[in-house]
Amino acid sequence: MSEIEVSAVLPVFNDRISLEKAIPESLSALEKITDSFELIVAEDGSTDGSREIVEEWEKKNPRVRLFHSDERLGRGRALNRAFEYSKGKILCYYDVDLATDMAYLPQLIDEIRKGAAVSTGSRLMPGSNIKRTTDREIASRGYNFLVRLFLGSRLHDHQCGFKGFNKEILMKILPDISSTHWFWDTEILVRAQKAGYQVAEFPVVWNTGSKTTVKFKDIFSMGTSILKLWWKINVKKA
Template sequence: MHLHSQERQGRGRALDRAFRASKGEILGYIDVDLATDMKHLKELIQSIRDGYDVATGSRMLPQSNVERPFNRGFASRGFNFLTRLMLGSRLYDHQCGFKSFKRDSLLGLLDKVKDTHWFWDTELLVRAQRAGFSVREFPVEWRHGGTTKVDLKRDVIGMGSQIFRLWYEFLWD
């Protein structure tokens, strides 16, 4: 299957569209730069076969083996800390681009996820935990690819505002 769009959709909207069009029972994605070592692919898929609803690689666990620029690592640690503190997540890395899902579990969450850009993964993971889905986070080997569409200043502000948006929404749940 090939999906194409003439307009830029944002990362979250593109993933949402692709997952809705997919037919498999185990769905997943990996970053196009293959920053996460593919030796973890079997573990990613097996986690869903073993009964988890969601599986995600983590660059933040003590056993993870990660090489990345200091400023990116610092911003990521701060973001993940705020996500745990304000949104009650039990995960340590919400943004690793190495995730798999049980189809029915994922499709049950997609309509609730409002973000259409970089915060999409985080919102999905937080909502999965709040809904009682089983989420497995496991350490990975990860290498910074060098090219990125992440703009630290713009995206830190944007993703920080999304943490507050979701926190505020949860206040009224």
């Protein structure tokens, strides 16, 4: 398996409409960053025709790769699988609705090129520009405050779906990651900091996507996951 510079991953679950825009815009953005890349669609048990769209793109462009699962894996496990079989030295992923302005993709990659183990966009740093409802803003700030309070993170935003990784380092962290769904993002950032790796956070322009798959039960689950991870790190030392 030949190595390339950048592997970009789009996690997908019933996102056919978003894919129609995300694939061509991703290819255009990546072509401006590097000549050596692949675009992986981690399609997680979709039933809306998402798989078929990616298969058509695979025929047209060899840089597009489909990772399909017949059954729902969850966001975290779908990303784990895509990253494990990716060919890039630098890995990144971003939400398929392109909520984070793609103008920041070069910075996401460059932070890894400059030596960071992890890079992440932030909706909550000074200089960030976001558009979302007040209740979601309050929930997000409350959640991130709890992550900093209980888990000792120094970051502002743990759940922005816009992250980059040094693959060699990420592969060392992944075996310790237990989250299989939305908390995956937070656990990756916390584990990386606890291990002493450099995490580069920078402000982005972000707009709420037309479709969100985060449910209230997911928010409750992530709150519970904060306490579980605190227990693992501070009591079980795992």
